[in-house]
Amino acid sequence: MSALSADLRVADRDVEVHFTVHPGETLALLGANGAGKSTVLAALAGLVRPEGTVRLADRVLSDTTDGTRGTWVPPHDRGMALLAQEARLFPHLTVRDNVAFGPRSRGGHVRRSKNQARDDAERWLAEVGMTAYGDRRPRALSGGQQQRVAIARALATEPQVLLVDEPLAALDVESAPEIRDLLRRVLASRTTILVTHEVLDAALLADRIAVLDAGRIVDSGETTRVLSRPRSDFGARFAGLNLVRGVAHGQALRMPDGRLLHGLTEVPIADGGRAAAVVAPSAVSVHLEAPHGSPRNTLDATIVELEPHGHVVRVRTDLLSADITAAAVAELGLTRGDRVVLSVKATEVHLHPA
Amino acid sequence: MIPRWLLLPAGLGALLVAVPIVAMALTVDWANFGALVTSDASTDALLLSLRTAAVSTLLCLLLGIPLAAVLARSSGAATTALRSLVLLPLVIPPVVGGIALLQAFGRRGVLGSTLEVLGLEIAFSTTAVVIAQTFVAMPFLVLSVEGALRTAGTRFEEVAATLGARPGTVFRRITVPLVLPGLASGTILAFARCLGEFGATITFAGSLQGTTRTLPLEIYLQRESDPRAAVALSLVLVAVAVLIIGLTRGRRDSLAEGTA
Numbered sequence: 001m002s003a004l005s006a007d008l009r010v011a012d013r014d015v016e017v018h019f020t021v022h023p024g025e026t027l028a029l030l031g032a033n034g035a036g037k038s039t040v041l042a043a044l045a046g047l048v049r050p051e052g053t054v055r056l057a058d059r060v061l062s063d064t065t066d067g068t069r070g071t072w073v074p075p076h077d078r079g080m081a082l083l084a085q086e087a088r089l090f091p092h093l094t095v096r097d098n099v100a101f102g103p104r105s106r107g108g109h110v111r112r113s114k115n116q117a118r119d120d121a122e123r124w125l126a127e128v129g130m131t132a133y134g135d136r137r138p139r140a141l142s143g144g145q146q147q148r149v150a151i152a153r154a155l156a157t158e159p160q161v162l163l164v165d166e167p168l169a170a171l172d173v174e175s176a177p178e179i180r181d182l183l184r185r186v187l188a189s190r191t192t193i194l195v196t197h198e199v200l201d202a203a204l205l206a207d208r209i210a211v212l213d214a215g216r217i218v219d220s221g222e223t224t225r226v227l228s229r230p231r232s233d234f235g236a237r238f239a240g241l242n243l244v245r246g247v248a249h250g251q252a253l254r255m256p257d258g259r260l261l262h263g264l265t266e267v268p269i270a271d272g273g274r275a276a277a278v279v280a281p282s283a284v285s286v287h288l289e290a291p292h293g294s295p296r297n298t299l300d301a302t303i304v305e306l307e308p309h310g311h312v313v314r315v316r317t318d319l320l321s322a323d324i325t326a327a328a329v330a331e332l333g334l335t336r337g338d339r340v341v342l343s344v345k346a347t348e349v350h351l352h353p354a
Numbered sequence: 355m356i357p358r359w360l361l362l363p364a365g366l367g368a369l370l371v372a373v374p375i376v377a378m379a380l381t382v383d384w385a386n387f388g389a390l391v392t393s394d395a396s397t398d399a400l401l402l403s404l405r406t407a408a409v410s411t412l413l414c415l416l417l418g419i420p421l422a423a424v425l426a427r428s429s430g431a432a433t434t435a436l437r438s439l440v441l442l443p444l445v446i447p448p449v450v451g452g453i454a455l456l457q458a459f460g461r462r463g464v465l466g467s468t469l470e471v472l473g474l475e476i477a478f479s480t481t482a483v484v485i486a487q488t489f490v491a492m493p494f495l496v497l498s499v500e501g502a503l504r505t506a507g508t509r510f511e512e513v514a515a516t517l518g519a520r521p522g523t524v525f526r527r528i529t530v531p532l533v534l535p536g537l538a539s540g541t542i543l544a545f546a547r548c549l550g551e552f553g554a555t556i557t558f559a560g561s562l563q564g565t566t567r568t569l570p571l572e573i574y575l576q577r578e579s580d581p582r583a584a585v586a587l588s589l590v591l592v593a594v595a596v597l598i599i600g601l602t603r604g605r606r607d608s609l610a611e612g613t614a
Contacts, residue, residue: 045512045516046515046516047512047515047516074515074521075512075515075516076515076516076517076518076519076520076521076524077518078516079518080516081516081517082512082513082516084509084513086509088509088510088513090510090513090514090528090532091510091532092531092532092534101514101517101519101527102517102518102519105514105517105518105519105520105523105527106518106519153517154517157517157518163516
């Protein structure tokens with residue numbers, strides 16, 4: 001059973017996609033700017049009218065294929081909250097009234113009284129750590145704080161599906177990791193569609209990734225698979241990223257086989273907590289023997305595949321992938337099954353809570 | 355930085371407005387000012403002006419805000435045509451507006467005979483004053499509010515909709531509050547235009563003391579019989595206008611503070 005399924009076309013933006021999202025799952029639509037990601041979200045939210053069908057559980061939200069005049073559920077009746085790149089907090093309302101807006105505005109029997117909506121707002125402000133700011137106006141908050149309030153406001157409507165559009169793109173480098181961590185917590189058991197051009201956001205927040213190129217999905221699947229074994233050249237160039245899961249151990253990640261991968265953390269992770277290390281393939285180098293004056297991380301690995309991607313060859317091993325030149329492959333005489341030593345500087349390994 | 359030579363024409367422009375106003379203040383008969391502006395005819399005219407301008411402004415709001423919303427949130431040839439139509443009273447002489455109103459609602463007008471059957475006689479009544487004022491003042495309100503709506507954009511409205519708010523709720527709780535500064539200045543501009551209306555009123559509503567003779571009409575009549583009274587009453591209108599401009603500035607600043 002799927003929570004959301006979409007088979008839609010938006011002709012004037014040249015977007016045509018088909019995908020499903022399972023209950024509680026986060027699907028990332030990953031693509032470059034202009035790939036049509038935001039158009040897909042707008043079509044799901046009902047802000048633009050796509051051709052085709054959109055279904056939420058057993059409800060048809062829009063359908064142009066059933067003949068006659070088609071089916072169309074307006075945005076306010078879809079049970080989908082949109083979290084945009086800019087927080088878009090209502091400037092004339094206090095932070096608390098912003099969060100209470102959804103519960104207060106719902107139609108019919110689920111509409112909350114003023115006091116109930118206030119309680120809802122307080123609960124969600126506490127959830128995102130903004131209790132102290134309830135009486136402020138949005139413009140008195142920093143970008144990161146505004147985005148926290150926007151998350152609380154979206155969640156307070158108890159949406160069946162959360163639509164998230166580049167939530168970190170407008171934030172400075174200091175607040176982005178905190179908001180990413182907050183999103184990771186609140187998205188954990190929610191049906192979410194996340195649109196992003198940041199591979200890192202997709203890697204850390206999504207269960208599955210669909211890679212979007214020029215309005216079409218060129219690859220989709222489980223996050224680790226799409227990142228480590230991309231099925232399209234575009235995906236490989238764009239989404240190529242090593243994602244290693246394990247537990248935190250000081251400033252390192254302990255991998256399932258017990259070996260350590262040293263790196264840098266942006267937000268503190270408790271020892272023993274679930275963590276993920278993210279490494280760009282271009283930061284990994286390949287040696288036949290352990291290099292002298294070695295960097296923090298030198299790891300034995302076995303080559304699984306050699307894949308040419310444009311100007312580089314992606315060396316896929318049983319541990320990490322490395323991008324090296326074709327000349328280097330020839331010089332080292334690399335072939336499938338070879339034992340090699342991978343090295344990567346600790347400063348190129350980014351550790352995140354997972 | 356502006357080129358220095360601009361200062362000369364700018365100064366001349368300011369003088370063109372300032373000199374006549376100052377001249378009026380200098381030549382007014384201050385000794386009899388009180389008596390001149392409180393004659394029966396004058397107070398009747400002032401009260402009628404304030405009453406009709408208030409009702410007309412309310413009508414401008416009731417009709418103008420929806421019009422502005424329709425214009426701001428649609429596009430295409432039909433919208434352009436509708437906008438040109440609504441703004442027409444801005445560019446035609448008010449007396450022409452008065453003639454047009456007469457042809458529509460006058461006793462021999464297109465709708466006049468129908469209205470007469472219903473027992474309504476509009477031309478040369480206070481109702482006609484209100485219609486004339488609304489006709490000429492509404493474009494000011496529509497222009498201000500449409501501009502504010504376009505500037506505000508739809509981004510907040512879209513978010514509000516995905517949060518579960520129906521279009522009516524969005525309009526009431528998001529759209530209108532966000533354009534409040536534009537709405538306030540549009541309202542005050544429309545009120546001022548109503549207060550100063552002359553051409554359409556005298557054509558369509560005539561000049562009956564206490565019924566249709568508003569302050570501008572009274573001033574025009576007094577100019578023939580008692581020029582001193584005309585100057586004094588004119589100064590009263592200037593004072594009201596200055597008050598309105600001050601009010602606009604204050605309101606606009608405090609409202610912009612709240613929403614920007």
